[in-house]
Structures are given as C-alpha cells and as structure tokens.
Amino acid sequence: MKNNFIIMAGVTLFAVVVVLGCVIVGAMLLGKNSAPAAANTGGSSEAPEDDVLIRAPDTIAIPGYAQLVMKAGELLQDVELYNPEGNPCYFIISIALPDGTEIFKSSPIKAGEKTDVIRLLQPVKAGTYEGAVMRYSCFSASDDTPMNGANTKFTLEVVK
Amino acid sequence: MKKTFIALVLIVAMLSLSATAYAENETSATMTVNYEFTAPEPPDPPPTSTYVVNIPSSITNDSMGLVEITASENTLPSGKILVVTYDPLYSTCNSNGHFRLYKDGDPLGPELGCRILVYSNSEKTQGKYLDVYNSDGKQEVAAAFPAGSTTPSYGGFLEFVPSAGYPGMISGTYIGTVHFNIEVRDVG
Numbered sequence: 001m002k003n004n005f006i007i008m009a010g011v012t013l014f015a016v017v018v019v020l021g022c023v024i025v026g027a028m029l030l031g032k033n034s035a036p037a038a039a040n041t042g043g044s045s046e047a048p049e050d051d052v053l054i055r056a057p058d059t060i061a062i063p064g065y066a067q068l069v070m071k072a073g074e075l076l077q078d079v080e081l082y083n084p085e086g087n088p089c090y091f092i093i094s095i096a097l098p099d100g101t102e103i104f105k106s107s108p109i110k111a112g113e114k115t116d117v118i119r120l121l122q123p124v125k126a127g128t129y130e131g132a133v134m135r136y137s138c139f140s141a142s143d144d145t146p147m148n149g150a151n152t153k154f155t156l157e158v159v160k
Numbered sequence: 161m162k163k164t165f166i167a168l169v170l171i172v173a174m175l176s177l178s179a180t181a182y183a184e185n186e187t188s189a190t191m192t193v194n195y196e197f198t199a200p201e202p203p204d205p206p207p208t209s210t211y212v213v214n215i216p217s218s219i220t221n222d223s224m225g226l227v228e229i230t231a232s233e234n235t236l237p238s239g240k241i242l243v244v245t246y247d248p249l250y251s252t253c254n255s256n257g258h259f260r261l262y263k264d265g266d267p268l269g270p271e272l273g274c275r276i277l278v279y280s281n282s283e284k285t286q287g288k289y290l291d292v293y294n295s296d297g298k299q300e301v302a303a304a305f306p307a308g309s310t311t312p313s314y315g316g317f318l319e320f321v322p323s324a325g326y327p328g329m330i331s332g333t334y335i336g337t338v339h340f341n342i343e344v345r346d347v348g
Contacts, residue, residue, distance in 0.1 A: 059234060060217045063209035064342055065244075082209075088217055135250075138217075145265060146337050147218050151247060153343035 058089055062136055064152040072126035074157050075119050081106065082114035089138040091149050096098075097124070097156070098131040111141065124158045132156040210235055211242055211305075213342055221261055221272060221322050221334045226282060228342075229303040229316050236307040241347050244315075245299040246276065246290045250339035259291045261322065261334035272334040273323035278302050279313045290318065303342065306347075 061084040070077045083091045090111065095104040103120050129154055138147040199347040229244055236242060248257035254268065259276050263269040276290040278300060290300050303332040322334070 003179050058227075059214040059230075062213050062340075062342065063233075064211045064213065064344075066210040066240075066344055067237070080208075103280065113319060119247050140218075145335075147340045148215055148340070149250065150213070150215060150340040151250070153341070 009121070019124050022026055031051045058088075060089055060148060062150045062152065065134070065154045065155060067155045068132075069159060070120075070124060072160050073123045075123055077118050077120060078116065079118045080114055080116060081109065081118065083109045083111050087111040087138075087141075089141055089153055091140070092137045094135045094137070096133045096135065097154075098133075109155040123155075126160045129158065131158040184274070207264060209233065210344075213244060213303075213305075213340075215241065215244075215340055216338070218243055219261070219336050219338060220305050221274070224320050224322060226279075226284070227318050229312070229318065231305045231310040231312075234305055234308055234310055236305075236344060238307045239347055240307050240344050241313075242300055242305040243342045243343055243345050244303040245301055245343075247299070247339040247341045250337075251291075252336040253291065253336075257291055257293070258295070259320075259336060259338065260335075261336040263332050263334050265335035270334075272325060272329070274334075274336060275321045275323075276338070277319040278317065278320060278340070279317040280312070280315055282315070282317055284319065287319065298340070307347070 019081055044104045063082060063084060068079060070079065077082065081091075081093050083089075088111070090108040091106070092108055093104075093106040094102055096102045101122075103122055104116070104118055106115065109115065132155065134151050134152045134154060136152070139145065140147055210233075211231060213328055214228075214230045214232060216227040216229075231242065234242060246259075251259060251260050252262060259274050261272045261274045263271070277284075277287040278290045279285065280288045288300055293299060294300050301315055302314040302318060305311070306313050
C-alpha cells in the first residue's frame with residue numbers, strides 16, 4: 001500500500017513536470033515567432049532621430065528665394081510663403097517692389113504654416129523687378145514682442 | 161494494482177490534454193490575420209526656398225556673447241554668393257546707425273549703446289564693427305555663404321558689446337532688435 005502511494009506520487013510529479021515543460025517550450029516557440037512582428041509594427045510609426053531637424057532654439061530660420069513668379073494684372077497669386085517649423089516666432093511677411101512700393105502684407109504666419117495663395121494690395125505690371133524685397137517681421141510666439149528680422153532681396157518675374 | 165491502473169489512465173489523460181493545448185497554439189500561430197490599413201495622407205512637401213539663413217532671435221543685455229549666423233539650406237548656382245549685412249533702417253539704432261538697446265524694449269525709454277562686432281571664427285580674431293558703413297559706403301558683411309555651402313566663407317560670428325552705461329542709469333533689461341539684409345550677389 002505504501003509502495004503504491006509512493007509510485008503514484010512519483011508518477012504524478014513526473015506528469016506535472018512534463019506538462020509544465022510542454023507549456024514552457026510552447027510559450028518560447030510562440031515568443032520567437034511574434035517578436036519580429038512586434039518590432040516591425042512598433043518601429044514604423046516614429047521617424048529615426050537622425051531625421052529630426054536640430055536647431056538652436058534661440059535662432060530664427062529665414063527662408064529666401066532667388067526668384068518669384070507672379071501673373072500680371074491679377075491680385076490673387078499662387079505664391080508659397082512659409083514659416084519654418086521650430087521657429088520661436090510668427091512672421092508678418094511683406095513684399096515691396098524695388099522702388100519701395102509695398103504690394104503685399106501677410107497676416108501672421110505661425111511656425112510650421114504656409115500660404116498657398118496670396119492677395120496683392122495692387123496688381124503689378126509685367127516685367128522683371130530685380131531687387132524686390134521680402135521683409136520678415138518677427139514677433140515672439142509667446143508674448144508678441146518684436147524679435148530680430150530680415151529683408152531678403154529677390155528677382156520678381158511678372159508674366160502676362 | 162487497480163489504483164496504479166487508475167493513476168496511469170489519469171496521466172495519459174493529462175498528457176493528451178496538454179498535447180491538445182499545444183496543438184491549438186500551433187494552429188493559432190499559423191492563422192491568417194486580415195487588417196485593412198489605411199495609410200495617412202502624405203504631408204505636403206515643404207515649400208522650396210533657395211536658401212534658409214538662421215539669425216539670432218533676440219538681443220538683450222542679459223544674453224550677450226558670441227552668436228552665430230548659419231545657413232541650413234543653400235541651393236545657389238555657382239558664381240553666386242549669399243551675403244548677410246546689418247540693416248540700420250529697421251534695427252534699433254541711433255542716427256549714425258549704431259545699434260542701441262532700450263529698457264524693456266521701449267524705444268521711448270532709457271537706452272544703452274551696444275556695438276556689434278563680426279568675426280570669422282569663434283576665437284574672435286580680426287573683428288570688425290558691423291554697425292558702420294565700410295570705406296565703400298556699404299554696410300559691413302555679417303556673413304557670406306558661397307554657392308551650395310552652409311558654412312560661411314566670411315564672418316558668421318557676431319559679438320554684441322554693450323557700453324558700460326553712465327551714472328544714474330536705471331538697472332533692468334535692455335532689449336534691441338537687429339534687422340539683417342540677405343541678398344544674392346555675383347561673385348567678384
């Protein structure tokens with residue numbers, strides 16, 4: 001009777017060990033299959049750190065153009081003006097002809113925003129205007145105080 | 161003997177159950193999962209500018225020192241150079257064009273003289289005053305970037321040097337704004 005009890009306990013213990021072993025091996029096999037899939041889905045949503053534009057926070061990025069093209073006699077013009085992402089300020093951009101005549105003044109353009117179409121203050125005659133000026137007036141995004149700014153000179157081509 | 165037989169039957173039953181469970185795992189590992197993924201709209205490409213020049217954002221007497229003018233984009237064709245100069249017309253300055261700081265940025269308040277020196281390196285050798293006209297009657301160059309280069313061939317380092325002040329001068333933060341002219345010139 002005592003021997004039977006010992007045999008039963010031993011066999012039961014063996015069976016438990018075998019079952020647990022199977023469960024652990026199965027879990028490990030599943031883990032191997034699922035790990036690469038998780039890595040693929042998790043890694044695609046964020047850009048690599050190298051792609052992040054690193055710029056000192058106490059500078060203002062001023063974009064400049066060698067040439068802009070507009071249509072003669074029209075107020076609405078397809079011109080993209082933008083404020084680069086990360087700037088600590090908003091822009092008010094104005095455009096003046098070489099003689100100083102202001103033909104455009106934007107509403108505030110926040111960092112990361114751009115215009116697709118601009119409305120001129122007056123139509124411009126066809127011609128090439130070398131030395132046209134795009135003035136960037138910069139104001140703090142946090143308290144609206146004036147910040148440093150820039151004038152960029154460019155060639156304005158006005159076509160019929 | 162009878163109990164031993166019952167024990168063996170139970171063991172076989174347990175092992176078959178665990179084998180079934182393992183087989184079910186294998187089945188689920190190979191099943192096909194369908195998920196309809198809708199890609200987000202690609203962002204608009206950034207507008208194309210010919211160059212991007214980075215200027216210091218603000219100048220106060222609390223943050224004096226060497227500041228840099230850099231370029232992060234420059235697609236000028238060869239034979240051209242990008243030139244950055246000081247613009248007294250829109251900067252806070254006196255009638256001579258010399259740069260000035262104003263208490264709390266108020267142009268009607270107390271003012272403090274502040275000269276701007278330009279250097280071509282951070283060791284500050286051979287500095288020149290920026291807020292003056294040179295012998296040709298033109299503004300001194302703050303930085304010059306050759307075609308395709310984001311590193312200045314001249315200048316690029318500015319030092320703001322406030323004057324010592326005068327007796328009775330009110331303590332506080334004095335602020336000024338510098339306006340730069342950026343233009344493309346022919347080389348030579």
